[in-house]
Amino acid sequence: MTEEAEVAEDLTPTSESEQQAPHFLQDVIFHGKFKLLKALTPQENSHSQHGLFFQDGQRHVDYVLTYPVKKPSGGRSIRSSAHLLTKNAVARSLRRGPKRLEEHLKNHQAQKPRDSQAADVELGLHGETLSSQEDHKMFRREEFEGKLSDMGLELEKDEDAKIPGVCFVKIHAPWNVLCREAELMKLKMPTKKVYEVKQSGSVMEKIGSLVSKVLEPLHPQVEDYQSRNFKHLSHTFSREKKHLFDLSDKDYFFDSRTRSSMVYEILKRTKCKAKYSMGITSLLGSGVYTAAYPLHDGDIIEDSAESNDRKLLYEEWANYSVFYKYQPIGLVRKYFGEKIGLYFAWLGLYTQMLIPASLVGVIVFLYGCASVDDNIPSMEICHPKNNITMCPLCDGVCSYWKLSTACGTARASHLFDNPATVFFSIFMALWAAMFMEHWKRRQMRLNHEWDLTGFEDEEDHPRAEYEFRVMQKSLSKDKKSRHKREKLTCQDRLPAYMTNIVMMLLMIGVTFAIVFGVILFRISTKAALHLSSNPTTRNHVQLTVKTTAAIINLVVILILDEVYGAVARWLTVLEVPKTDKSFEERLIFKTFILKFFNAFTPIIYIAFFRGRLVGRPGSYLYVFESYRMEECAHGGCLMELCIQLSITMLGKQLIQNNLFEIGIPKLKKLIRYIRSKRGAFQEEERQKKLQRYEADHFLEPFAGLTPEYMEMIIQFGFVTLFVASFPLAPLFALLNNIIEIRLDAKKFVAELRRPVAARAKDIGIWYNILRGVAKVAVIINAFVISFTSDFIPRMVYQYMYSPDGSMHGFVNHTLSYFNVSHFQEGKETMDPMHLGYPVEICRYKDYREPPWSTTPYEISKEFWAVLAVRLAFVIVFQNVVMLMSDVVDWLIPDIPKDISLQIHKEKILLVDLFMKEEQGKIHNNLESKASTEGKENCSSRSNNNNNSSTTAHQRSGLHNNSTKSL
């Protein structure tokens, strides 16, 4: 045996050396089992931990593929016998002796199609029951699963699952495959070496421990599987450096998340050589397989089940009753992987950061409430002695009115239009900068804790759709083109790009059109209601119209949001991006633009355009030559902006985020349940305990984090963009997010299939979008303060025109005079005596020359002065706030001090470790080898050739073996 095995190892260059013999042995064993499996009764399944393990109860199921089977199982049995035939060929060839092995290996790739062909012919005879398409898919599966076995994976099929029509392929990755993949993925794993994480100064230490003691109840009760004061030194896993790692428990050295992501890596890498090469994505896309997912760790509901990470997460995280606690981010990452971990860490930090923001926001709002009685302009408006006669608000039916009737609005305006809002918008700009910085630091800290330093994002494999298009293209070019690898050029994509641009513009146009439509609705309704003879109706005109319009806007936004999401996805599919990453980025970009326009266009209209293009009495601007453009109520448009903002934000959050997110999954589940019930799914079978993989099959597949992030980014927009006009926005966002975190957690833990763990160092494009929103927020807030609010006119009046430096006389100063005899014909009011006295001069809000000046109704010097100051304020505000943000950015180091010290320390420790190791090599080897020798089956098996040497030689031989295995 020794000799032959050695020869086999020496002469087989087409397959991996080390796993060869064991792999093929296992292959045979596996297929032996495969046959046995059929004979097993369902009762015997129960003790294999409900489907978390193979039938032998030993090998963990790391991944599951499903495919449909026809219910009349006549065809199936033929098929499966054919399948066994193919596999038996391998077994047979093995039985013919080791010499054949090599030959077989060389022919392995070639033999497979031949076998398939043979099976094809065989099927051709019996195969009336199978459509040719089904047939095709089966061959793909055969090929794919064969290749997976070649890569060292072990498969087990379960066709007799309790869900009829679905066959499950369970995949297990044995230890040597895991080692190989860990090396290829350059995974950093904790070594045996432990070091102490020192706290910095002594004073800081005390404060730190005090704070942590106070915050103790806020921490979730998950065991600190990673003690806080000690950290394992990590090192890239390598089979040559096995002695560094604690391999005493090989089953748990790589946890379930890591194992499933390794299997997924192999699945992605493995390609069927069909017309074009098909990876797992293409196979899923073309329906060869229907689903591919890793398994959850266990059940959440039953009390009897022993504790598992999923249950722990469900209890300590995905639970509304722990809403006040920190999230167990480490555990989330351990279970779901870094990408999802980062999302929840980000969401958590954002929610945390909203606490101070909403506190300050509430204080600012309260300041507004408290100071409303000291506000001179509103006092002047409300004072009955100030009997200023205002020009009519609409043509014809409206009459002159007293300014004092606008008292209520003026007082309400003050709540949102006071000096504190200026402070608040500066505060929020800096808050945004701080948030960014904190996130960068948080991210660095997590990267360090999760051993991601040095990890570089790898470019993805091409998407299935892309490869399909490339294949199509090369097929159409066919003969004349050289046989080189094609790719999609700009020319190929031109139609898609054109469609994209046109559709995007169209969609934005639709948004604008709808906003304009709502404006028209508002104007016309107002005009109609003014005509109404009912005085109560007329009194409530303003409020009715505003509220109705805002609600219409909200409904439109909600509907368009869904439409735009679908359109963006459709457009991105049209583009055929090459990789998943590029697909995601393009999709996000488009969705963001569309949803952003959708959410903010009506608000921007109210903030910056409404009431600007009104004209003046005597020459108003008209839309469609009959409707006067809308004005803002006295006291600026800020009040209306605030109403619109709060309705949009609250409505969106309540309806879209919570109602939709809770309701729709429940609805879908119900539908699926009903459908599966209709689909001859026996209720009594359901009563029986479902296998883990069957239970997971009933869950929703994971659809990516994009919608979750998008929701939060739009919310971030509401919180920062117009914060000058609505200081309560952070509070509402905070309340929403406290629910949102647990809602999302519940979804991930209980309602979705377990996502494949993806490594990620950062939140990617979202960070840039956040930065962009924060930047735009500075500019928009500058404009809101200087143009929408009355802050600047008040300042200008106080410091330039006020006779006594106070605000007295401000209201009078902002109102221009109009001689009623200058009204255009037919536009004058029909009820000039409404106020009880004849009016000669009425007032309107604008800076214009009085009728008696040399240039009547011209824009006055005050207008230009106020405009100049407004613009100057914008420049100063924008640049000062940006500078301050940059300073914040610059002052707060991106890498927390303690982390950078720790990284430095780890580097030194590693160099020390290696230097020492070089000295004590042999000594160490002796120990580590002795301890792991018993468990290293694979290595000791192929090492039999050495067993006749001396002990020293065997030792070196052992080492030789582990070296070879990379």
Place this chain on the structure above:
Amino acid sequence: MTEEAEVAEDLTPTSESEQQAPHFLQDVIFHGKFKLLKALTPQENSHSQHGLFFQDGQRHVDYVLTYPVKKPSGGRSIRSSAHLLTKNAVARSLRRGPKRLEEHLKNHQAQKPRDSQAADVELGLHGETLSSQEDHKMFRREEFEGKLSDMGLELEKDEDAKIPGVCFVKIHAPWNVLCREAELMKLKMPTKKVYEVKQSGSVMEKIGSLVSKVLEPLHPQVEDYQSRNFKHLSHTFSREKKHLFDLSDKDYFFDSRTRSSMVYEILKRTKCKAKYSMGITSLLGSGVYTAAYPLHDGDIIEDSAESNDRKLLYEEWANYSVFYKYQPIGLVRKYFGEKIGLYFAWLGLYTQMLIPASLVGVIVFLYGCASVDDNIPSMEICHPKNNITMCPLCDGVCSYWKLSTACGTARASHLFDNPATVFFSIFMALWAAMFMEHWKRRQMRLNHEWDLTGFEDEEDHPRAEYEFRVMQKSLSKDKKSRHKREKLTCQDRLPAYMTNIVMMLLMIGVTFAIVFGVILFRISTKAALHLSSNPTTRNHVQLTVKTTAAIINLVVILILDEVYGAVARWLTVLEVPKTDKSFEERLIFKTFILKFFNAFTPIIYIAFFRGRLVGRPGSYLYVFESYRMEECAHGGCLMELCIQLSITMLGKQLIQNNLFEIGIPKLKKLIRYIRSKRGAFQEEERQKKLQRYEADHFLEPFAGLTPEYMEMIIQFGFVTLFVASFPLAPLFALLNNIIEIRLDAKKFVAELRRPVAARAKDIGIWYNILRGVAKVAVIINAFVISFTSDFIPRMVYQYMYSPDGSMHGFVNHTLSYFNVSHFQEGKETMDPMHLGYPVEICRYKDYREPPWSTTPYEISKEFWAVLAVRLAFVIVFQNVVMLMSDVVDWLIPDIPKDISLQIHKEKILLVDLFMKEEQGKIHNNLESKASTEGKENCSSRSNNNNNSSTTAHQRSGLHNNSTKSL
């Protein structure tokens, strides 16, 4: 022997396992040679390639340390005999048999001080000739060199060098040390695997090849040591993966740059345990060693010498005659390392990018020249019929003047103040963004070419000064403090920080004061010159004063630049930063702030403050109650800004960059030459061929890239910040840089000692500074266009006030009226009839109400309108240009497409390679072992214990050995 050697390997845990035996053998051999060396005559040195190799002509000198020796060599001989004694102890102990070796090793660390003590006693007897300080230094050296030998380095001393008073310690790193360091530094080395770098599309390919054919003569004639179409796959060097690399020529596998940087790494890591631990920096700082440098590759001057990289660089790069060619960046990096390579690559790209900028600048300037005759405002000023009487320019002595006398200035102003400058400043803002993006791409490309992907900046070792301060602190605390590692807290640094802030403010204050002084000079001189009776003097007043003031400014800037450089360094030393990197960053930050203020304060004054605070006729503003604030000439201040800018920029470049940079090194060399001549340095000895290490000792040490970068950043400031007023700046910068590149190259190749190659992925903090300057440039240009130039008033006039939409009447519109009877008493002109007619109304440039309005001399409505438009322009310009820059940033991918494809391809190739390798492991091992077996002395030597086994066993044993060596 076999057995004993094995025992020795097993039981010596204090030193590196593999190099132990050979190292000690070599040690003995070396010290044998050391003795032999003394006996060698100088004639025998000549064939060892002039000092590039050890005396044996085999081992390459990778690094040189020098220390001073007393000229009366009486003390020396005693010392060196003592030294030999110590070393002989080792040799003796070795001679006593291998059993002693182990024991000796255990005592090695302990023995050294004992030996030293013994030597100390010995010296105490004879040692009146040596001061105790000299003595101390000698012990440090002993200890340090001993530790270096422990680390595996080989040393050779040359005390009989031709430079008296200097002893050279030559250091050679043997192969196994190089391998170890390469592993620790995670160096990526080219593997044997070669792959083809594919050109993208076929059309692009043709264009590319055409372009490269056209550009062929522009490429420097250095052999393409890295063929363009093929690239070696790189992989982190590891002794376990030796078979991947082409180790056929071990002497050149690591080039001289890499070897010297490895030795430097070891030098930095090795610490003397003195009162506080001293690395090489502390030893250099405390004068234990006087210099530490790697050697240049060879001579540049002589024709006979065979080609070496230095000579090639001198001919093809550091040469004014090749100014039009690309730089051989690959070779520069190969010789000087990545950090310097990046500097020159950056400088090259910057210069290249200046070409389009200066082209457009010249075109804009020419447009100004061409359109000067069509310019209506200057035509109106020059037209003799427009006899506008202007108010006097100074009190008393000046009289009324005709506007037409300002004709020349007005025409000249137009050259720099025309609509094209607006276009040009937008262009330059985008140019800056493009430059940044191009640099990012260039950097990525170089990172890939230089195999730096995945390299992470390591934190440096603490600086000597820092460790000294920490030691002082812990000594002063001494007893009461626990024995934990101290560090400098904020409290320790508080005085330094305070000094820093105060000094920085003071220095900036000095700058402001000087600018103010120059203003006063200008005002008073002008007043004095106006008093002069000489009419020619009076006519040239403006020009004289302006030029003189600008020259004074220039001189002050030049002087302060040097002062500020010194101050910044002093302040940074005070701060005691922890690492070299932090030292550099702090120094750069301070130097940048000071130099920036120094260079730009006078310019900013002229651009934004001059002529703004003048007051109006009848109520001028006075400085010190007697001098009127200066006004700009008619036509805006842009002209003066332009003069100031050009004088400062040209003067700074000509005098500082070129004169100083060429002159000062020459001067220093001369001084050193004279001094060494005075210092009893025999001319005849100089005539003899100097050893390489002696020749290099005469060169200037390398002082970092900071001054080079700083010069360029300030220039970048001149090119971008005020480009709206001086479109020729890019041209001047271009001309300067073409010289600058070659000047710097000459300096690096011929006048400086070879710097230790430092790895770097990017240009670090400079990139951020560049970004900052580019950002500030946008804002400053916006203000220059809208406030300094007359662009906005012209626009406003044309579109708001002009009766016929043309510029006719603009001049009249900008001039306000003044009734001469309103002059303050004593301020009216003494010569009212100067123009030959009595003046009642004179005109001045401002927007104010005429004397006959209800509010005479008040700021007019036009002023506010123009101001509002100016501010609006600033907002629009700033945001549009910033948005465009961001779009440019976003559109141009940071990683060039071909590079990202190549990276992806390399990853796939690597996975393939490893997968294949795993299969063909044994086969490969056989081959690679056979080929390298002959050369691997160190490994085969310690492998003798296996020589009685079978071939197969020996093979595995060999492998075992190479595994052990990490």
